[in-house]
Amino acid sequence: MTASGDFLTCQRCGAAYAPEHRFCGACGAEVGLAAPPSSAAPAPPSRPTGVSSPDASEELNRLAGAPYDPSASTGIPRAEERDDALPYYIPPARVVLMTLLSAGLYIFYWMYVTWRHYREHTGDIAYPIFHALTLLVPVYNLFRLHAHMRVYQELMEARGVPTTLNPVRAVLMYFGVFLLGMVSLMLPVEAPITPAQQAAYAAINVGQATLVAWILWQAQGNLNRFWQHRLGTRLGWAPLSPGELALVALGFLLGWGMLAVILIDPTLIPAEPSTVSEPALTPSP
Numbered sequence: 001m002t003a004s005g006d007f008l009t010c011q012r013c014g015a016a017y018a019p020e021h022r023f024c025g026a027c028g029a030e031v032g033l034a035a036p037p038s039s040a041a042p043a044p045p046s047r048p049t050g051v052s053s054p055d056a057s058e059e060l061n062r063l064a065g066a067p068y069d070p071s072a073s074t075g076i077p078r079a080e081e082r083d084d085a086l087p088y089y090i091p092p093a094r095v096v097l098m099t100l101l102s103a104g105l106y107i108f109y110w111m112y113v114t115w116r117h118y119r120e121h122t123g124d125i126a127y128p129i130f131h132a133l134t135l136l137v138p139v140y141n142l143f144r145l146h147a148h149m150r151v152y153q154e155l156m157e158a159r160g161v162p163t164t165l166n167p168v169r170a171v172l173m174y175f176g177v178f179l180l181g182m183v184s185l186m187l188p189v190e191a192p193i194t195p196a197q198q199a200a201y202a203a204i205n206v207g208q209a210t211l212v213a214w215i216l217w218q219a220q221g222n223l224n225r226f227w228q229h230r231l232g233t234r235l236g237w238a239p240l241s242p243g244e245l246a247l248v249a250l251g252f253l254l255g256w257g258m259l260a261v262i263l264i265d266p267t268l269i270p271a272e273p274s275t276v277s278e279p280a281l282t283p284s285p
Contacts, residue, residue, distance in 0.1 A: 015221070018162060021229065027091070030234070088117050088227040089235035092220045096213045102248040103205060103255020104177065104212040108132045109244050111148060114223060118151065121230075138178070146171045152223060161229045165222045170215050177208045198263055205259050 007016040013027040024031050090113075099106040112132035119126040134144040149167035156163040184204045187197060227235055 086231060087236040087238045089224055090220055090238045092217045095216045095220045098244070098248050099213040099216055100209050102251025104209045105247060105251030105255065107212050107216060108135055109247050110216050111135060113238065115148065142171050142175060145174055149219060152226065156222065156226045159230055161226050163222050165219060170219065173211050173215050177211050180204045180208050193262060201259060201262050205255060
């Protein structure tokens with residue numbers, strides 16, 4: 001690892017992390033062993049022969065109710081903690097890939113699963129499914145996205161975990177997705193579609209998916225860092241669920257499938273009926 005000011009740099013992905021951190025918040029690689037000797041915590045005393053380690057779930061419960069202590073996240077995690085790790089880690093690269101494949105529709109699943117993790121961790125009353133469906137409500141979805149980012153930002157700040165979450169920036173970028181959608185509705189739908197219209201549709205689809213992917217990539221990196229530091233153990237990877245894959249497939253068909261029709265064979269799109277009536281033909285004398 002290389003040092004940069006008060007932070008170190010992960011040799012695997014190049015992301016910055018604090019010297020007391022044990023795992024990289026961007027890629028999940030173990031970095032604590034490479035921290036400078038001055039910042040390393042003393043090794044825990046060896047356990048007497050015949051005495052087993054405490055159950056990992058009890059250790060997680062204890063840490064979940066205690067303030068974040070950087071010294072608790074140093075050293076090598078026990079094998080039990082690796083095996084019983086909570087599956088909260090979602091690789092940012094996977095989030096980006098799923099978002100692009102689904103033409104941005106993946107944000108619904110991301111809002112659901114990360115809100116479910118919040119409910120499981122805090123015990124607060126929360127409804128992940130309804131929380132995700134609020135994205136369908138214009139204007140109100142901006143408030144819910146802001147609240148989602150703000151809650152995690154406050155959790156990280158309260159525990160002293162470095163964060164780059166910015167709820168206002170996320171809302172502004174998602175508002176850009178909404179504006180691009182409005183522009184697509186303003187484009188004339190008539191046959192034949194001109195090359196300029198084809199290029200506009202392609203730019204809008206790619207722009208919307210890219211904006212959503214950036215929002216989720218930046219947020220997921222922060223969430224991974226929070227869970228790793230908050231729980232003090234290596235996180236398990238969140239498995240791919242059937243609902244997640246189904247949503248990605250649906251977004252791929254609705255988003256990129258329609259764009260493919262416009263680019264390949266625009267004649268398949270029905271033309272708007274003409275509002276000007278043609279003059280009636282009268283038989284010639």
